[in-house]
Amino acid sequence: xxxxxxxxxxxxxxxxxxxxxxxxxxxxxxxxxxxxxxxxxxxxxxxxxxxxxxxxxxxxxxxxxxxxxxxxxxxxxxxxxxxxxxxxxxxxxxxxxxxxxxxxxxxxxxxxxxxxxxxxxxxxxxxxxxxxxxxxxxxxxxxxxxxxxxxxxxxxxxxxxxxxxxxxxxxxxxxxxxxxxxxxxxxxxxxxxxxxxxxxxxxxxxxxxxxxxxxxxxxxxxxxxxxxxxxxxxxxxxxxxxx
Ligand code: PTJ
Numbered sequence: 142x143x144x145x146x147x148x149x150x151x152x153x154x155x156x157x158x159x160x161x162x163x164x165x166x167x168x169x170x171x172x173x174x175x176x177x178x179x180x181x182x183x184x185x186x187x188x189x190x191x192x193x194x195x196x197x198x199x200x201x202x203x204x205x206x207x208x209x210x211x212x213x214x215x216x217x218x219x220x221x222x223x224x225x226x227x228x229x230x231x232x233x234x235x236x237x238x239x240x241x242x243x244x245x246x247x248x249x250x251x252x253x254x255x256x257x258x259x260x261x262x263x264x265x266x267x268x269x270x271x272x273x274x275x276x277x278x279x280x281x282x283x284x285x286x287x288x289x290x291x292x293x294x295x296x297x298x299x300x301x302x303x304x305x306x307x308x309x310x311x312x313x314x315x316x317x318x319x320x321x322x323x324x325x326x327x328x329x330x331x332x333x334x335x336x337x338x339x340x341x342x343x344x345x346x347x348x349x350x351x352x353x354x355x356x357x358x359x360x361x362x363x364x365x366x367x368x369x370x371x372x373x374x375x376x377x378x379x380x381x382x383x384x
Contacts (some may be wrong), residue, residue, distance in 0.1 A: 142158065143371065144370070147189070154176075156176070156331075157174075158175060158221060158222070159172065159176055159218070159222070160275045162205065162220075163295040165250060165252070165253050166249055166252050167217050167220060167221050167249065167253055167256060167348065168217040168218055168221045169217050169242075169243070169244035169249070169322070170243060170367050171243075172216075172217050172218045172221075175297060175299070176195065176217060176218060176237070176316065178319065179297070179318045179335070180316075182318035182319045182320075182333075182375075183318050183335050185236065185375040185378055185379065186281055186318070186333065186374050186375055186378070187265075187369065187374075188335070189338075190282070190339070190342060191210075191333075191334070191371065191374050192370075193333070193366075193367050193370035193371060193374070194332055194333055194334035194367075194371070195342060195357075196345045196367065197330060197331065197333070197334070197367050198331040198332055198334065198339055198342040198346060198355075199231075199322075199342075199343075199346040199358055199360070200304065200330055200358045201294065201314045201330055201332060201343050201346075201355075202234070202343050202344075202345075202347040202350055202355075202365050203233040203346075203347030203350060203354070203359050204292050204310065204312055204314060204318035204329075204330065204359065205230075205233060205236055205292055205294065205314075205343070205347060205354035206312045206347055206350065206355060207355055207359065208236075208290075208291050208292035208312075209235035209291050210237070210281040210289055210291050211232075211234055211235070211237070211290065211291070211292045211293070211294075212237045212238075212239055212265075212286055212287050212290035212292070212293045212294070213227060213230060213231060213236045213237070213238045213239070213242070213293075213294050214237055214239060214240075214241045214287060214293055214294065214295045214296070214298075215227060215238060215239070215240050215252060215253065215296075215327075216240070216241065216243065216253075216297060216298075217242065217244075217249060217294055218296075218336075219231045219296045219297055219336060220240075220253045220257055222255050222337055223258075223272060223296075223336050223337050223340055224256050224257050224259070224260035224261045225261065225339035226336075226337060226341060226344070227257060227260070227262055227340065228240070228257070228260045229340070229341065229344045229354070229363070230340050230343055231262050231263065231345045232261075232344075233344045233347035233348050234326055234343075234344075234347045234373075235358040236263045236294070237265040237283065237286050237290070238257060238263065238265060238290065239264070239265045239266075239283060240253045240254055240257070240286050241281070241282055241287060241302075242251050242268070242278065243277065243278065243279050243299050244278075245278035245279070245281060249336035250266075250269075250314070254266055265283060265286045266283075267283060267318075269281040269282055269283055270282070270284060270288075270308075272288045272303055273286075273287075273302065273303060273306070273309075274287070274308075274309075274362050275301060280377055284288075284329070289313060290311055292311065292312045292314070293299065293306060293311055293312070293313055293314070294313075294314040294316070295314065295315055295324070295328075295337075296314060296315075296316040296317075296336050297317065297336065298315055298317065298324040300322075300324055301322070301323070301384050303315060303324040303327045303328050304323070304327045307327060307328070308379050309331065311337070312329040312333065313328045313330075313332075314328065314329065315327050315328035315330070315331045316332045316334070316336050316339050316340075317331060317333065318333060318334070318335060319332045319333075320350050320368045320371040320372050320375075321372075325366070325368060329362075329363065329364065330362060330364055330367070331364055331367055331371075332367075332370055333367070333368070333371035342367055349354055354359060
């Protein structure tokens with residue numbers, strides 16, 4: 142039992158949730174270490190949405206709202222942390238929700254799809270094929286889903302799929318607390334923010350941005366600037382850590 146007055150209550154409850162989801166086969170065991178890495182970077186940005194992350198979230202909303210075939214890619218960690226937020230983003234953006242896993246088994250796919258449906262998402266499922274140019278199991282996706290997407294959001298990604306999707310001509314939005322990761326560096330747009338803070342902001346922006354706002358955000362998109370701002374925030378916090 143985690144006491145609500147514990148100073149790290151939210152973090153501990155989240156860890157407990159992930160551990161429970163690992164035991165029930167939703168989160169891969171490796172997902173627990175991925176979460177730990179994310180937490181470390183979250184400390185460095187002060188566990189808050191920075192101004193540059195908010196700009197990235199609004200830009201992500203503009204990209205999703207102007208896409209022809211937007212897709213939200215969901216893995217085990219994302220489903221465990223934010224199934225309701227995924228459903229909310231889908232309702233606001235009209236994007237398809239599709240499960241895509243690195244540690245892929247049919248059993249995990251089915252469990253994650255059920256969890257998303259219970260949270261109110263409409264999941265694009267059915268026959269998957271090995272369609273992406275990757276030697277691992279993230280290659281499995283649906284022809285009318287991820288394979289045909291023009292804009293795809295990939296929270297907590299693990300590397301080369303992002304690069305493959307960009308090479309296929311897709312716009313890729315990454316949500317990754319590590320601005321140095323391969324995914325963060327290769328994405329069209331990187332949101333350096335914690336997933337459960339980022340998704341509601343994207344959803345809000347999908348509902349609130351005017352056509353002119355979207356146009357302005359899209360024409361000013363600069364991922365190099367967003368990444369360097371995230372690194373600057375972290376460096377600043379480190380250099381003032383003991384002040
Ligand atoms: O469910 P599967 O089988 O598809 O596997 C999913 C994992 C997460 C295990 C897989 O994608 C993986 O190994 O990912 P990585 O390479 O550890 O990358 C995950 C990235 O997400 C890291 O850079 C973390 O810093 C970041 N991250 C972790 N938790 C969060 C996060 N970013 C935002 N919000 C978080 N809550």
